Amino acid sequence: MSDDLSYVGKRLIKPDIAAKVTGQARYTEDMVVPGMLEGRILSSPHAHARIVSIDTAEAAALDGVIAVVTHDDVPPNKFTRSTMAEALPDFAYEGERQDQYVLTDKARYVGDWIAAVAAEDIYTAENALDLIKVEYEELPAVFDPFDAMEKGAPGVHEDAPGNLAFEMDHPFNCGDVEKAFSEADEVVEFSGVNSRQKHLHLETDAAIAWWDENDRLNIISPSQGPHLAQKHLSKRIFTDIKDGDIRWISPAIGGGFGARLALGVEPIAVVLARRAKRPVRVTTTREEDFFGYSSRTDQHQTIRMGAMKDGTIVGIEQQIVSDAGAYLSHSATTSIVNMQKTLGLFRCDNVHGHIKVAYTNTPVTAGFRGYGNAEGAFVVQQTVDKLAEKLGIDPVEFRLRNIRKEGEQSFFIPCELEHTRLKECIEIASERFDWKTKWCGWGAAKTGRHRRGVGMSILNHASGAGGFLLEHSSAAMKVMPDGSANLIVSPCEMGQGILGALAQIAAEASGLRYEQMRVFTGDTDVTMFDIGSHASRSTLVIGNAVVAAAQKIKAQIQELSVPHFEERQVRAKPEDIEVQAGEVFLTSNPDMRFDVEEVAHAAVYNFGADGAQINATGSYLSTSHHPNHQAAFAEVEVDTETGAVSVVKYVVAHDIGRAINPQLVEGQMEGGAIQGLGFALTEDFVIDPDTGRVLSDSLLTYRLPTVMDVPEMENILVEDPSPAGPYGAKGVGEAGVVNPAAAIANAVYDAIGVRIASLPITPEKVLHALSSGGRHMPEGSSRVSGQYL
Amino acid sequence: MTKQIATFKVNGRTREAIVEPHMLLVDVLRDHLGLTGTKRACASGNCGACTVLADGIPICSCLTLAVRAQDRELTTVEGLVDSQGNLHPLQKAFITHCASQCGYCTAGMLMSASALLNADPRPTEEDVKRSISGNLCRCTGYVKIVEAILDAANEMTDAKEIPA
Numbered sequence: 035m036s037d038d039l040s041y042v043g044k045r046l047i048k049p050d051i052a053a054k055v056t057g058q059a060r061y062t063e064d065m066v067v068p069g070m071l072e073g074r075i076l077s078s079p080h081a082h083a084r085i086v087s088i089d090t091a092e093a094a095a096l097d098g099v100i101a102v103v104t105h106d107d108v109p110p111n112k113f114t115r116s117t118m119a120e121a122l123p124d125f126a127y128e129g130e131r132q133d134q135y136v137l138t139d140k141a142r143y144v145g146d147w148i149a150a151v152a153a154e155d156i157y158t159a160e161n162a163l164d165l166i167k168v169e170y171e172e173l174p175a176v177f178d179p180f181d182a183m184e185k186g187a188p189g190v191h192e193d194a195p196g197n198l199a200f201e202m203d204h205p206f207n208c209g210d211v212e213k214a215f216s217e218a219d220e221v222v223e224f225s226g227v228n229s230r231q232k233h234l235h236l237e238t239d240a241a242i243a244w245w246d247e248n249d250r251l252n253i254i255s256p257s258q259g260p261h262l263a264q265k266h267l268s269k270r271i272f273t274d275i276k277d278g279d280i281r282w283i284s285p286a287i288g289g290g291f292g293a294r295l296a297l298g299v300e301p302i303a304v305v306l307a308r309r310a311k312r313p314v315r316v317t318t319t320r321e322e323d324f325f326g327y328s329s330r331t332d333q334h335q336t337i338r339m340g341a342m343k344d345g346t347i348v349g350i351e352q353q354i355v356s357d358a359g360a361y362l363s364h365s366a367t368t369s370i371v372n373m374q375k376t377l378g379l380f381r382c383d384n385v386h387g388h389i390k391v392a393y394t395n396t397p398v399t400a401g402f403r404g405y406g407n408a409e410g411a412f413v414v415q416q417t418v419d420k421l422a423e424k425l426g427i428d429p430v431e432f433r434l435r436n437i438r439k440e441g442e443q444s445f446f447i448p449c450e451l452e453h454t455r456l457k458e459c460i461e462i463a464s465e466r467f468d469w470k471t472k473w474c475g476w477g478a479a480k481t482g483r484h485r486r487g488v489g490m491s492i493l494n495h496a497s498g499a500g501g502f503l504l505e506h507s508s509a510a511m512k513v514m515p516d517g518s519a520n521l522i523v524s525p526c527e528m529g530q531g532i533l534g535a536l537a538q539i540a541a542e543a544s545g546l547r548y549e550q551m552r553v554f555t556g557d558t559d560v561t562m563f564d565i566g567s568h569a570s571r572s573t574l575v576i577g578n579a580v581v582a583a584a585q586k587i588k589a590q591i592q593e594l595s596v597p598h599f600e601e602r603q604v605r606a607k608p609e610d611i612e613v614q615a616g617e618v619f620l621t622s623n624p625d626m627r628f629d630v631e632e633v634a635h636a637a638v639y640n641f642g643a644d645g646a647q648i649n650a651t652g653s654y655l656s657t658s659h660h661p662n663h664q665a666a667f668a669e670v671e672v673d674t675e676t677g678a679v680s681v682v683k684y685v686v687a688h689d690i691g692r693a694i695n696p697q698l699v700e701g702q703m704e705g706g707a708i709q710g711l712g713f714a715l716t717e718d719f720v721i722d723p724d725t726g727r728v729l730s731d732s733l734l735t736y737r738l739p740t741v742m743d744v745p746e747m748e749n750i751l752v753e754d755p756s757p758a759g760p761y762g763a764k765g766v767g768e769a770g771v772v773n774p775a776a777a778i779a780n781a782v783y784d785a786i787g788v789r790i791a792s793l794p795i796t797p798e799k800v801l802h803a804l805s806s807g808g809r810h811m812p813e814g815s816s817r818v819s820g821q822y823l
Numbered sequence: 824m825t826k827q828i829a830t831f832k833v834n835g836r837t838r839e840a841i842v843e844p845h846m847l848l849v850d851v852l853r854d855h856l857g858l859t860g861t862k863r864a865c866a867s868g869n870c871g872a873c874t875v876l877a878d879g880i881p882i883c884s885c886l887t888l889a890v891r892a893q894d895r896e897l898t899t900v901e902g903l904v905d906s907q908g909n910l911h912p913l914q915k916a917f918i919t920h921c922a923s924q925c926g927y928c929t930a931g932m933l934m935s936a937s938a939l940l941n942a943d944p945r946p947t948e949e950d951v952k953r954s955i956s957g958n959l960c961r962c963t964g965y966v967k968i969v970e971a972i973l974d975a976a977n978e979m980t981d982a983k984e985i986p987a
């Protein structure tokens with residue numbers, strides 16, 4: 035975008051990257067605290083079992099073992115791994131159950147945490163785990179959410195009859211869908227389920243905990259929201275500790291994608307550190323990560339949609355049955371957000387949604403980048419295409435007719451949609467993709483072994499959940515005597531480049547230099563309360579707080595510059611003075627300028643009564659979701675002999691408002707697209723339906739996309755500043771992962787004429803679909819997560 | 824298990840550590856020699872984050888017993904900078920292309936790519952992709968990594984061909 039901005043909109047180097055390419059960046063597992071012990075966790079080999087007895091004597095007697103803890107040694111307080119509790123008002127949170135202990139009283143999935151050890155070194159800790167003798171009494175187990183809700187199913191939790199963990203109607207239900215469907219010209223139904231995509235942050239979970247010389251609890255862990263984690267830990271688990279008694283440090287994070295919004299091994303590190311009276315670092319392995327507690331929630335959905343002949347959607351209904359696994363964590367809230375985005379994408383007066391979340395004896399599911407949106411898109415975007423086909427309307431045209439316009443109600447009711455460029459995204463991306471040439475119309479017959487097909491998908495997503503979550507952020511800035519500055523904020527830098535984006539905003543709004551902006555984050559003792567980085571919120575919400583602080587800094591510089599102009603025999607009022615890129619000058623005479631260092635230095639080295647460092651804080655409260663949008667087009671080639679689907683081309687346009695740094699935005703889109711490609715085609719989380727054991731327990735059996743899988747891609751930024759964002763920016767962190775599976779599924783249908791109803795779209799499913807012509811698909815039901823054909 | 828003093832040649836220096844026969848190279852590099860730039864992300868040779876060079880050849884340090892690495896010239900990410908502390912052209916290109924997001928795969932990517940460029944100063948895009956096909960990245964979508972490596976290759980050949 036062309037304008038007179040110094041830093042915003044430019045491809046500047048993010049501040050944390052140099053340390054990452056030299057190996058100097060410090061992640062949790064790189065940290066060593068003097069006297070630190072190594073902690074390891076013993077997990078259950080059974081999916082459902084009563085713990086008859088645990089004998090830790092032999093483990094405790096092993097040379098070098100300092101502490102062994104079991105359920106009896108942990109606080110008697112139940113909590114949930116999701117820290118979202120502390121960002122929601124009580125009335126909204128009462129549905130989320132506090133349903134687990136730090137170490138469990140009963141094994142509820144293969145991998146459930148039974149005991150933990152702290153020892154002088156990792157090898158001793160490992161050996162000690164082998165010496166803990168647990169006697170289990172195996173119990174009947176249930177691995178499927180539909181089975182779990184049947185009468186007589188084994189109960190995962192004693193206090194959850196029917197294994198029902200959560201149930202609610204969509205809060206924004208409106209109109210009468212049954213009446214709408216009866217009056218509609220066409221009504222279609224489509225059922226599908228997403229897989230339990232693993233976050234697969236390369237840094238496995240770890241935490242260090244210790245009490246320091248001031249008797250304060252210090253925690254180092256890769257948390258995406260240390261302030262929330264601090265509150266959650268003290269309010270729900272360690273109720274004898276106040277949140278202020280905890281100093282939570284969140285260093286460089288080796289990937290988050292939503293996983294670090296839930297507590298990981300931190301509570302165990304705290305229990306061990308307390309028992310051992312020494313610092314303890316608890317680490318986990320990749321295999322334990324697969325067995326463990328975090329993946330996308332598999333949401334089994336049935337969507338009905340009705341429209342009139344002219345293509346106007348008149349009714350949408352979504353039924354979701356989600357599988358929480360053994361404990362609730364984010365599975366309920368992520369299902370709610372699915373409904374909000376899925377049912378809110380199109381203008382429609384008759385909307386109905388309903389969720390049930392069931393407990394099963396499987397690993398815990400949670401929130402993953404997109405937080406329900408990718409799960410919903412896979413099903414709703416296929417439903418939309420099915421309806422467009424029945425009506426004989428081009429899918430691009432059908433979507434254009436039904437998307438929400440500015441001034442209409444937003445998907446986040448009761449707010450008005452204040453800004454959208456989804457229409458432009460669809461139009462620009464379809465043109466670049468050459469949709470008009472590539473799409474041959476509904477029912478176009480494709481023949482031969484290799485069949486090509488095209489498909490599309492659109493989305494709306496939040497830029498922070500204002501009005502729903504505790505969406506306020508604060509920033510502090512101080513200017514050093516050399517004209518450089520500290521920006522103190524609390525996003526979490528997990529790779530997305532938010533430190534760079536915020537530094538660019540701070541430099542732009544304050545008039546200081548980007549190169550001299552030092553961003554400090556990840557220490558709850560220093561940063562102010564903030565709910566952290568998730569919900570694509572940081573650029574908009576924290577960015578606006580940074581603008582608020584930076585503008586005050588600029589005003590102080592303008593004020594303090596007056597005498598410096600006087601020294602140069604120029605009379606100037608503050609409003610005549612501009613500060614830009616580290617220089618102070620007169621708006622009327624830009625040649626009259628000096629370095630901001632002069633003012634910054636004089637402010638500190640002032641022995642008079644008005645001496646004070648230039649400093650300011652700023653806060654921002656977001657009251658709406660400020661939706662960002664995306665349209666994506668995929669071309670696939672299906673090998674009808676092997677069933678393999680390859681993506682030939684992927685074009686996506688994102689409604690960013692304004693890109694603070696286009697390179698960082700592209701990075702989010704490219705990374706999201708490839709994560710979405712894995713979600714679509716290869717990432718298959720497989721649970722043994724007989725034992726409940728995770729079978730895809732390594733990167734050999736759970737396939738991430740490699741560089742060889744990257745298709746020809748085009749990422750287009752549709753820039754038009756939004757009134758709400760800092761310099762007009764909206765969020766982009768999550769959107770990229772939402773569309774790929776949906777667009778690819780629609781393209782597969784275009785190629786072979788059969789819809790695939792579960793993710794990932796594996797060769798087996800495609801071959802099966804080809805041989806049966808799609809008649810085998812059981813609508814709205816499935817067996818264990820994502821495995822049914 | 825017998826402890827022994829092992830000698831390693833790492834990044835041009837000789838280092839000693841007390842190791843046991845079962846210890847993996849990645850753990851000795853990180854926990855004994857303080858070279859934490861090398862990451863342990865899967866510990867089963869599937870992700871490439873632990874890649875280091877042994878006599879110029881990329882290996883998974885998580886699949887290598889430390890004692891067996893004693894007679895080899897090891898290079899880790901910390902050894903990519905030259906003796907004056909200047910960044911390797913690959914490191915510079917990763918910075919300008921923003922080819923590192925969370926950074927956990929970055930050391931492994933750089934080591935695989937540096938082995939390629941040492942062996943083949945003029946790689947094609949396909950060569951570059953193959954050279955890092957054993958290195959998983961969960962953040963970037965690989966696009967900027969491939970661009971950065973190609974850019975560094977050009978930079979290095981240009982530097983050789985145009986005399987100062």
